[in-house]
Amino acid sequence: MQLNVNGTTHNVDVDEDTPLLWVIREELGLSGTKYGCGIAQCGACTVLVDGVATRSCVTPASVVAGQEIKTIETVEETDIGKRVVEAWVENQVPQCGYCQSGQVLAATALLTETPQPTDEDIEYAMTNLCRCGTYNKIRAAVRSASEA
Amino acid sequence: MGIADMLKAKPVNVSRRGFLAGAGSLVLATTLPVKPVRGQEASDAPAVQAFMELRADGTVLLKSPFIEGGQGVYTAMAQIVGEELDLDPSQFTVEIAPPGGPFGIMGGFRITGGSASTRSSYMLMRRLGASARAMLLQAASDGWGIPAAQLTTEPGAVLGPNGERAAYGDLAAMAMDLDVPADVPLRDPTTFRYIKSPTPRIDVRDKSTGQAKYAIDVEVEGMLLAAVRHAPRLGMTPSAVTNQSEIEAMRGVHSVHMLDGAVAVVAEKFWQARKALDAARVDWTDGDAQWPMPTDFSSQGFRDQLANATGDIATVENTGDAASTLNSAETVIEATYDAPFVVHGQLEPPSATARFNEDGTLDLWLPNQAPEQFAGRAAEAAGITPDKVQLHSQVLGGFFGRHFLYETANPFPQAIALAKATGRPVKLIWSREEDFLRDAPRPLGLARFRGSVGPNGPEALEIEVVGEGPTGRWYGAPAGNDPSAHEGLSGKPYAIGNKQIGQIYLPNPAVIGYWRSVGHSMHDYMYESFLDEMAEAAGLDPYEMRLSLLEGSPRHSTLLQAVAELAGGWQPGPYEVDGVQRARGVAMASPFGSEAASIAEVSLDGGEVKVHQVWTAIDPGQIVNPAVIEAQVQGATALAVSQTLVEELVYENGEPTARNFDMYPILRPDQMPEVHVRIIESGAEMGGVGEPGLPAVVPAICNAVARLTGQRVRSLPLSKHDFS
Numbered sequence: 033m034q035l036n037v038n039g040t041t042h043n044v045d046v047d048e049d050t051p052l053l054w055v056i057r058e059e060l061g062l063s064g065t066k067y068g069c070g071i072a073q074c075g076a077c078t079v080l081v082d083g084v085a086t087r088s089c090v091t092p093a094s095v096v097a098g099q100e101i102k103t104i105e106t107v108e109e110t111d112i113g114k115r116v117v118e119a120w121v122e123n124q125v126p127q128c129g130y131c132q133s134g135q136v137l138a139a140t141a142l143l144t145e146t147p148q149p150t151d152e153d154i155e156y157a158m159t160n161l162c163r164c165g166t167y168n169k170i171r172a173a174v175r176s177a178s179e180a
Numbered sequence: 181m182g183i184a185d186m187l188k189a190k191p192v193n194v195s196r197r198g199f200l201a202g203a204g205s206l207v208l209a210t211t212l213p214v215k216p217v218r219g220q221e222a223s224d225a226p227a228v229q230a231f232m233e234l235r236a237d238g239t240v241l242l243k244s245p246f247i248e249g250g251q252g253v254y255t256a257m258a259q260i261v262g263e264e265l266d267l268d269p270s271q272f273t274v275e276i277a278p279p280g281g282p283f284g285i286m287g288g289f290r291i292t293g294g295s296a297s298t299r300s301s302y303m304l305m306r307r308l309g310a311s312a313r314a315m316l317l318q319a320a321s322d323g324w325g326i327p328a329a330q331l332t333t334e335p336g337a338v339l340g341p342n343g344e345r346a347a348y349g350d351l352a353a354m355a356m357d358l359d360v361p362a363d364v365p366l367r368d369p370t371t372f373r374y375i376k377s378p379t380p381r382i383d384v385r386d387k388s389t390g391q392a393k394y395a396i397d398v399e400v401e402g403m404l405l406a407a408v409r410h411a412p413r414l415g416m417t418p419s420a421v422t423n424q425s426e427i428e429a430m431r432g433v434h435s436v437h438m439l440d441g442a443v444a445v446v447a448e449k450f451w452q453a454r455k456a457l458d459a460a461r462v463d464w465t466d467g468d469a470q471w472p473m474p475t476d477f478s479s480q481g482f483r484d485q486l487a488n489a490t491g492d493i494a495t496v497e498n499t500g501d502a503a504s505t506l507n508s509a510e511t512v513i514e515a516t517y518d519a520p521f522v523v524h525g526q527l528e529p530p531s532a533t534a535r536f537n538e539d540g541t542l543d544l545w546l547p548n549q550a551p552e553q554f555a556g557r558a559a560e561a562a563g564i565t566p567d568k569v570q571l572h573s574q575v576l577g578g579f580f581g582r583h584f585l586y587e588t589a590n591p592f593p594q595a596i597a598l599a600k601a602t603g604r605p606v607k608l609i610w611s612r613e614e615d616f617l618r619d620a621p622r623p624l625g626l627a628r629f630r631g632s633v634g635p636n637g638p639e640a641l642e643i644e645v646v647g648e649g650p651t652g653r654w655y656g657a658p659a660g661n662d663p664s665a666h667e668g669l670s671g672k673p674y675a676i677g678n679k680q681i682g683q684i685y686l687p688n689p690a691v692i693g694y695w696r697s698v699g700h701s702m703h704d705y706m707y708e709s710f711l712d713e714m715a716e717a718a719g720l721d722p723y724e725m726r727l728s729l730l731e732g733s734p735r736h737s738t739l740l741q742a743v744a745e746l747a748g749g750w751q752p753g754p755y756e757v758d759g760v761q762r763a764r765g766v767a768m769a770s771p772f773g774s775e776a777a778s779i780a781e782v783s784l785d786g787g788e789v790k791v792h793q794v795w796t797a798i799d800p801g802q803i804v805n806p807a808v809i810e811a812q813v814q815g816a817t818a819l820a821v822s823q824t825l826v827e828e829l830v831y832e833n834g835e836p837t838a839r840n841f842d843m844y845p846i847l848r849p850d851q852m853p854e855v856h857v858r859i860i861e862s863g864a865e866m867g868g869v870g871e872p873g874l875p876a877v878v879p880a881i882c883n884a885v886a887r888l889t890g891q892r893v894r895s896l897p898l899s900k901h902d903f904s
Contacts, residue, residue: 054450063397066577068529071841105390107389117389121388124380124381124807126387126388127250128579129383129384129387129575130527130528133390155850161841164250168855
């Protein structure tokens with residue numbers, strides 16, 4: 033199947049039900065997208081599919097063939113993505129960092145769709161889990177990226 | 181004993197607090213020899229060349245004895261060394277030091293745990309930086325022919341009296357070739373620039389852009405990927421894979437293996453291995469395990485067993501005469517508190533990559549908090565001597581105690597077996613489901629309280645804690661002398677004249693482990709909740725009663741007053757906010773050499789508790805990075821709220837009923853309270869930072885709930901209880 037990841041079309045030879053997560057990690061060698069739970073609970077595997085934050089661990093690769101997939105590796109190619117990363121650094125968000133690829137992409141999707149989100153918008157969009165408990169800093173970073 | 185034997189030796193009687201806090205109850209029995217480096221033989225000067233490489237570009241590669249897992253230790257190391265070396269922390273690259281060598285700095289040993297990294301290495305790291313600076317000064321002195329005493333430094337450069345200037349990088353080769361000076365002066369703390377400042381962490385950009393690498397990301401040329409399915413109950417082992425040939429024919433599958441207690445599929449890709457494993461039909465039979473789970477084991481049954489246990493009581497603390505005071509008291513209250521098994525739930529699932537090399541060595545990439553112990557166990561698993569094991573510790577995607585050496589809880593022995601069987605490098609990843617199944621959870625804990633009160637508060641307190649702590653399990657600490665089994669019930673600062681605290685040892689059938697703040701994570705909740713019960717029985721305000729019990733301890737009363745002030749004054753409520761009743765609770769803890777006091781504000785939302793705000797005052801004695809401390813208190817608060825509200829690993833029929841975050845919820849973003857932190861630097865001996873923010877939050881919430889609802893919770897989590 034053909035997958036458009038980070039602006040490049042890749043021909044990948046995998047079973048149709050292979051989760052997008054494992055195609056990204058193992059076939060394309062992009063390790064920034066993380067495996068956390070495999071059942072769409074934690075969001076560590078979040079990528080953007082046509083701009084929408086999507087949990088790639090339960091998304092069969094065949095379903096998104098032809099759509100535009102963006103991973104953390106190219107997040108800084110858009111102004112909003114760059115702003116989100118800078119806000120993450122400025123607010124010193126990450127601790128262990130394992131969930132943060134997904135958090136940054138979820139925030140990028142939110143701010144692309146809703147440049148000035150309300151608290152409710154943030155609560156609705158930012159649902160990825162963080163075991164280190166960086167939630168308050170994530171919220172502050174989303175807020176500062178939206179005001180930048 | 182040679183180094184090989186020493187590496188293999190299992191340390192006994194390691195007290196994660198004791199040996200660091202100088203409590204002295206337990207000592208390390210295993211010591212690793214310190215390899216002398218040049219300049220060190222004749223003195224106790226730090227092994228500068230082993231710890232740091234000063235590069236020609238003026239940057240430093242620093243080998244940290246401690247692994248980074250989100251707690252900010254790499255930044256702290258860079259700050260401390262940079263302060264004395266006179267180099268900005270941003271100029272440091274920090275990586276984990278390999279096993280052995282001079283890195284066993286905790287008296288010949290090291291772990292990343294016990295909130296001990298910074299406080300145990302603070303002076304050594306300062307001396308390292310100061311020694312390296314002295315060597316740079318000497319190198320410049322030799323080059324310029326000017327006495328070193330006339331030279332000084334600015335960040336990254338040596339300066340001479342006549343405008344000479346040499347960048348550290350240009351002096352590096354010459355300087356690092358010099359002997360390490362025996363004795364160097366340290367900076368006056370009043371002139372610190374990096375220590376005590378909220379220095380930005382050196383790893384946040386990589387962690388914000390997906391560039392940080394973890395064990396699960398390790399790539400080795402020619403490697404295969406493996407997945408395992410463990411026996412549903414520990415102690416069983418596979419007898420057959422009845423559709424093995426079918427599985428072996430699946431796409432990408434290399435081979436199927438029956439391991440001790442598990443079946444593994446090795447394939448070209450992880451997903452292929454996982455898919456084939458999911459299709460495997462496995463027959464299980466009784467095997468032998470060191471800690472086989474009884475077929476009828478349940479967490480509820482075990483809780484009842486602890487509640488009813490009788491037997492020898494090993495004394496932990498004994499002051500005055502609690503028994504006779506209680507016998508003659510007018511008002512005696514009794515209560516039994518328990519806390520459940522909880523999983524670590526670090527977001528990075530465990531993995532290990534093993535590669536046997538032609539020269540007989542084994543390379544191993546894995547997460548761990550104790551490299552020497554892991555290397556020793558890896559050698560056993562591989563059947564080689566420890567000197568043939570090359571351990572590559574990886575930055576941890578969260579740990580919270582998950583990556584100590586626990587029998588059956590670490591994937592690397594399986595990875596080694598599979599690499600051996602296939603003759604190829606193998607990366608084994610445990611799925612989240614397998615992590616839940618074989619994690620070493622915090623032990624279910626229980627304590628029984630009796631207390632008597634008079635008009636001025638508690639007069640006698642008797643506590644029996646029943647069970648087993650992880651230090652008893654893994655390091656042989658005996659009952660009564662195992663801090664992990666009683667800390668948080670013991671070591672409390674309140675002046676209660678008659679108290680008797682003891683442990684009844686009752687072994688836990690589960691494979692138990694350390695969980696962030698260990699015994700404190702549950703014991704302080706029990707103690708501080710019961711203290712509120714005593715206040716209520718005495719008709720006293722819980723805050724005022726604590727203050728009066730702390731009259732003789734200015735450090736603690738200052739801290740308690742600080743948290744009240746931070747929260748706008750002590751106001752337990754209930755009071756109304758936006759039409760909803762809220763109340764507050766207060767509690768304290770003395771974990772890992774630091775002191776903490778917390779106030780929590782709660783309300784009810786549809787019968788469930790909501791935590792709105794948490795205020796914490798923390799006194800680590802002396803600080804290195806206030807921003808990291810604040811972040812650690814935020815994180816510790818999240819874990820505290822999580823275990824208070826929703827976490828519980830339930831066992832039935834010897835198996836955990838939850839295997840992932842669907843059936844075992846952890847704190848969601850919308851459940852996170854606002855967190856307000858005040859750091860108090862009392863000047864006492866430096867304490868820990870990673871764990872101390874947790875223990876007081878749990879009882880502060882429970883006390884607030886009791887205030888709001890009149891319901892005293894004595895069994896966690898709160899989600900078990902209906903408050904509607």
